[in-house]
Amino acid sequence: MLDVASEARQIKNLINVKGITGLLPQLTDGTKLYNPNALKEIADQLASWSQKAGHTDFEISSYTILGVKDRLKKPLFATPLHVKDLVYTEEIGYPGEKPYTRGIHYTMYRGKKITIRPIVGFGTPEDTNKRIHFLLKSGATGINIVFDLPTIQEYDSDHPFAAGQVGLCGVAIDSVEDMKALFKDVPLNELSISLTTHYPSNTMILMSMYLVAAEEMGIDLGELRGTVQNCPIMETVVRTSPESLPPKAVYKLHVDNVEFLRKTVPKWNYVTYNGYNLREAGVDEFTEIAVAFANAIETSLQLMSRGHRPDDFLDRMAFFWGIGNDLFLEAARMRAARRLWYKITRYVLGAQSPRSWWCRFHVQTSGISLTREEPLNNIVRSTLHALAGILGGAQSMHVSCYDEAYSIPTEAAHLLSLRTQQIILEETGIADVIDPLAGSFYVEWLTNESEKGILSELDMLLKGGGIINAIEEGVLHRIIAEFSYKEQSMIQEGIIKLVGVNCYRSDAKVPEIDVFRYPPDAEERQRKKLEKLRKERDNETVADRLDAIKEAATREENLFPYVLEAVRERATEGEVFNVLKSIYGVWKPLVRI
Amino acid sequence: MNNMKLQELIAKAIEGDRVSISKIITKLEYGDTKIWDEFLKIVNQQKKAEKHHFIGFVGPPGAGKSTLIANLAKNYFKAGKVGVLTIDPSSPYTGGSFLGNRIRMLDALRGMQNVYCRSFASRGSLGGMSTEAYMASKLLSACGFTKILLEGVGAGHLDIKPLLYSHTRVIILTPASGDYVQMLKSGVMELGDIYVINKLDVGSPHKIKQELEEVVNLKSHTTGWKIPVLLTNAVEGIGVDQLAEAINIHYEYLLSSGLYNARCKEMDMSELKDIFISYAVKHFEKIVAEDSQFLTAYRNISSIREIVAGVFNKIVQEINAEKTASIENVKVG
Amino acid sequence: MEPSLRGVKVIVAKLGLDTHWKGAIIVSYMLKNAGADVIYLGNSMPEDIINTVIDEDPHVVGVSSLGGAHLSLGSKLIEQAKKEGVFEERIYVMGGVIPPQDIPTLYQLGFSLVFGPGTTERDIVTNIVKKLREKGLLTTS
Secondary structure, three states, X not given: OOOHHHHHHHHHHHHHHHOOHHHOOOOOOOOOOOOHHHHHHHHHHHHHHHHHHOOOOOEEOOOOOOOOHHHOOEEOOOOHHHHOOOOHHHHHOOOOOOOOOOOOOOOHHHHOOOEEOOEEOOEOHHHHHXXXXXXXXXXXXXXXXXXXXXXXXXXXXXXXXXXXXOOOOOEOOOOHHHHHHHOOOOOOOOOEEEEOOOOHHHHHHHHHHHHHHHHHOOOOHHHOEEEEOOOHHHHHHHOOOOOEOOHHHHHHHHHHHHHHHHHHOOOEEOOEEEOHHHHHHHOOHHHHHHHHHHHHHHHHHHHHHOOOOHHHHHHHOEXXXXXXXXXXXXXXXXXXXXXXXXXXXXXXXXXXXXXXXXXXXXXXXXXXXXXXXXXXXXHHHHHHHHHHHHHHOOOEEEOOOOOOOOOOOOHHHHHHHXXXXXXXXXXXXXXXXXXXXXXXXHHHHHHHHHHHHHHHHHHHHHOOOHHHHHHHOOHHHHHHHHHHHHHHHHHHHOOOOOEOOOEOOOOOOOOOOOOOOOOOOHHHHHHHHHHHHHHHOOHHHHHHHHHHHHHHHHOOOOOHHHHHHHHHOOOOHHHHHHHHHHHHOOEOOOOOO | OOHHHHHHHHHHHHHOOHHHXXXXXXXXXXXXXXXXXXXXXXXXXXXXXXXXXXXXXXXXXXXOHHXXXXXXXXXXXXXXXXXXXXXXXXXXXXXXEEEOOHHHHHHHHOOOOOEEXXXXXXXXOOOOOOHHHHHHHHHHHHOOEEEEEEEOOEOOHXXXXXXXXXXXXXXXXXXXXXXXXXXXXXXXXXXXXXXXXXXXXXXXXXXXXXXXXXXXXXXXXXXXXXXXXXXXXXXXXXXXXXXXXXXXXXHHHXXXXXXXXXXXXXXXXXXXXXXXXXXXXXXXXXXXXXXXXXXXXXXXXXXHHHHHHHHHHHHHHHHHHHOOOOOOOOOOO | XXXXXXXXXXXXXXXXXXXXXXXXXXXXXXXXXXXXXXXEEEEEOHHHHHHHHHHHOOOEEEEEEOOOOOOHHHHHHHHHHHHOOOXXXXXXEEEEOOOHHHHHHHHHHOOOEEEOOOOOHHHHHHHHHHHXXXXXXXXXX
């Protein structure tokens, strides 16, 4: 019996050589769904239909934004022949049971309503606190906090890099005091709170602040429910920054976060793998899922190297997909993702508990797909995206607001996003039946194609070095750069159609939409708070706690508890980031076009 | 631009004015070949800096050249003025280029007043480095830059110019065995003075080091220089001190063995050859395109010697005419 | 005749902390396809950009701003350029999400061109060529 760290090494070597496909089991010979005689009849009839129809373009690609485009040839119409070997019990199954194609819970939306989790964050914490209360009153059952650029990039609001950017596009958080102001009078133990802490490094800092704030509000950490993003791909690939930590350091902090949160905040989802932001940067439906899975596999192997068994940590892993325009493909690939993640966790990582096999995901409807021109059209787009998400079985959803291309949303736009989901869920009867698209020849075919597509990307990424190596060599950057440029050309040439932009352009006056005005002088207010903070705290203790982080790093310990103690003494985010930079150095990605 | 202005600029450059250095290099790169004459004359007149040291680095993309060079410039070559010239390939179709090395050195070189860093496109020149880049390094050495680090791209036999224009030739690989095989195939192995295997956590670095050492030991026996094969991890700064030491030791070796002058001669020969080729190619295309007699003669299998002589004569005519012609763009590609 | 940027050196940088790099890379692609030599700096503060301008002496300095820093950091950029004596003899160009009411200010500060989102490849290249020619910075025809 190998110890779990050796197992991890072995698995990594196997993946290097065989990829993931080589490690998955072949389907057992279950009973095929379709009667071979019926299939033959159909095949014969199809042949004569083709002659009568004289149709040459039986296969065609769809050109959608962020779509697979030429990589997928769709049939003019689907027949059982497209899924002739379908074995219902092995490939589709039942909700809440392997292979989870139909959903991870027994009763899905009937039992557990989809969490309506709108995004909020702008100005100072006090400003955002007001909007949080508004959303809660309007029916939101979860909240998703977004931070401003200086906070995301880990600079304090008074840092020269932050000039002119404080409180725009997100809320400014510099210290625990800000975190407490953000959640003033918000019942953290009764809600699910998502902190969009993109990176592992800022997750460690901001989550520490959140935990200290909760403690000081008298809340037991065991009661806290929510999510942090903590995605290594965000820090090393999707986002650019003046100063990034090197990929290996980023993964180390990522695993530190998972390890610590798992133990200390048991109801907290410690990661949502991208997903969404990667897709928006410029990859298609298959690459999005492949990269997220590659990430999750790498993390799992690192946790196993630290002695944790897969069943100890897989049950809280979660993913975060974007939803684009190709409605059926979006729903189908979510089914494929569930089926594939089950196979990977069970047969590659060796997890034995069913909870470890669930592919849980939050979705956000695509922002890039929305246009500046005729912004009210975006309500229609987002509605279709939301529909795809529900048909695909997402656990929680954010619907992008129609003024996405202008600014962060106004209250009215925000409300409409909530209502979109509520209307679909409450008025249409769609959520009363689980996985309603199952059995459609087209959707089952799309599900199979999606699984194949994702697997081939996954093999490409993991064979011969793993995901960290792929990041260091610039493989992902190159994929994004080429994809984006090609897509831009296709839009300019009109191959990808955007209504109101490159087709059906209208000169008619469009209704003026109300654009959000940022509260003035957020930067000034934060600056004053920082001055006060630095005066009132015990600077010697802060310095000691910051040094302790450095020392813990040399001993290769988990840094989270040390960061937590530092922020407890009111160390600021920028100060902790400085320590991380001094430990790990800074890194720039290899971008070549 | 007239001689006076160029002379003024060079005088200012020698005093240390960076903006002047940059302007001169721009004229060299984007101006026209006419100023090369004046430029070389003036530069060669300058009191030579103590024997300058050109160090060339080649290796496949992603091998870590930029990181190593930045580290060397920042931590080990602090004493004097250091020039860093990086070269990226020009697109053969559009002529454009993406010069992506500087961004990777930005953090390391921030605030280093003694380091001058410039990015070049290869401009379709054979060997992956334009003559202008070599001229720029001459300018820098005339301005008191004692160490010039030249970074090339690619490891194939086509991209070895940065080595030909250097006293000390460094070849960088990663342990991915693909790099090593490419190296062997390309014949670049003939040229290296120092080998570096970067990134120790991928593939089998020690195995590659061993194999490489066997290969280079054969060569070492014929010269007085024992070619080192070093292991580094540039991102974490491991082994860079050894690389710096090896580079300095090689420099001492060149001086003490008298090989330094031989190398300088090789470098100038390479430069002269490249200048010749760039003139020839530039004019060739124009001449053969405009005058069909050469192509016709060639296709009728007339005397090759006569055809070549004929083209050369025309080239000479054109070059002489250049003196009086108006400014023209020198780009070959 | 297709407008060409052969023989033109461009710096492309992102002003401020904005995290998206796709747009800047797409523009870099466009410029490279038009024949330019493009130096991509990623997120950079005005000082770093100008230090690069000093060493690289580009014809065009292009910055993109999506995070709201166009006025604060944009003016710092021009200020620093003038201080180091590298404002003249090249053009400074701004792109990104710029509120229309701020565009005249940017021109006053010294930016020669301001591009909004969705500007086509053709328009970017054509306008840069035009401005370079106006300032006598294009040596080729």
